[in-house]
Amino acid sequence: MPLIDARNIEKVYNLGKVDLRVLRGVSLAVEAGEYISIMGPSGSGKSTLMHILGCLDTPTSGEYILDGLAVHDLSEPELAGIRRTKVGFVFQNFFLLPRMTALLNVALPMAYKGVSPDQRKKRAQEILEKVGLGDRVNHKPPELSGGECQRVAVARALANDPEILFADEPTGNLDTKTGAELMDLFDELHGTGKTVVMVTHDREIASRAERVVKLRDGLIED
Secondary structure, three states, X not given: OOOEEEEEEEEEEEEOOEEEEXXXXXXXXXXOOOEEEEEOOOOOOHHHHHHHHXXXXXXXXXXXXXXXXXXXXOOHHHHHHHHHHOEEEEEOOOOOOOOOOHHHHHHHHHHHOOOOHHXXXXXXXXXXXXXXXXXXXXXXXXXXXXXXXXXXXXXXXXXXXXXXXXXXXXXXXXXXXXXXXHHHHHXXXXXXXXXXXXXXXXXXXXXXXXXXXXXXXXXXXX
């Protein structure tokens, strides 16, 4: 059974008198340990699909089975539990808390999981060292470069040791060299057994994955 098994997913947003149909029956299976990129132009539905796969949003219709669980039938507290334990997210705009150090930003997800303060600090330090920021743990986001902020975001996504790492345009705010270094980091994480699902419109970035899924107008292209 695939780790990710989305079947005929549709997503419709009601905008007053108009219904916006973003996904039009998408089916996608991802095996454990696979590295895929979801590629498509702006407005193709790729971020919406990733949000549904990562349990940040729910489909209007269709079935979504995540590691044997029928996600489309779960309550919001149950979905929150999945987000805490099974998945990690990296976004284009980092979404770090500017007044907290890199260490505290990475430690925060562990607090929601009930990890003790000492263990949170120890693990956050270890993860930041793994992503090459062992000497920047006490710096706050405004004191870090864009590439360093994105590495903190990756470290935060790894805080609760998720099975799946979702990345939505992770290099979108980075220069070419820094973006390539970040992609090297994703390669390393995939090499440790993580399942990686990355959304991008960049053909070169997409080619780093094992498999490229092309989305256009809410449908997967053959």
